[in-house]
Amino acid sequence: MLNRIKHYFTLDCVIFTIMTVVLSIVYYFATWDSTVKTITVEGLFKTFGTMVFSYFTVTTVMAFLFMILEKHINENGYIGHLISMAIVLSCVYGLGGGVFDWFPIFSIWSLYTFIVIVIVYTIVFFTMFHKNVEDSNKINEKLKKMQEKNNE
């Protein structure tokens, strides 16, 4: 259980970091809210603090749902990816859009949000895949050494 919590906490941190980086870039280039240009330094920190808190809440709920539905995600191949995507979408639209007002749900920003989700999901997905490639290389090296030792 402790290992699973550790694993999902790491996953939480990875999603949180990537999401913060991507959304920071999006906010930086976004021009839809003119108040951003006139906001005070104090206000900016307050806004940033609220944003970070809301990101962390959303990613933590997401990681919790991943942990509960782990069995279904792991055993269903590509359907598992659809379940993962459903978790992400329900958290971002339900919590992010609905509770934290990240974006007006019934507007064009819902579509932009969807694009951001796809980008974040793809980056997390490939980060995980890259880790598996690295780990399999390490395993193959160990197997090679084991076989060489057995052949001696």
Next chain:
Amino acid sequence: MKLSIFKNPKFSEPEVILNYSEETEEVNKLIETLNSLNNTIQCFKNNSNFNIKLNDIYYFESVDERSYVYTKDNVYECKEKLYTIEETFKNTSIVRVSKSCILNITKLKSVRPFINGKFEATMLSDEKIIINRHYVSAFKKKFNI
């Protein structure tokens, strides 16, 4: 159960001879324990019994509630369920890789990851075995990763 222990310098290694009149649960448990100490498993094929060494086993597979043991050239059936095998040999080179398969990492040639989070294991016999996502972390741990 009667236990007799003899110390004799003529034996180069300990020898256990088990005499019994009928196969009881106690006898089976004793055989299982002795087998696990010796890292062997009792299997059968064509009405003959075999004691297969763990070092010769490539993988265990469960099909239709029956357990099979795969070696380089043979397939045997064994009475034990996969979870019993896993428990008996828990500190050895075997690792569970799916609901229906346990493999011996000493008979593993290579692994490669799939994009869906699963791994594919290639055995020394070139057979391919899928490592399910749920078991990937335990599999990596077996290699201290």
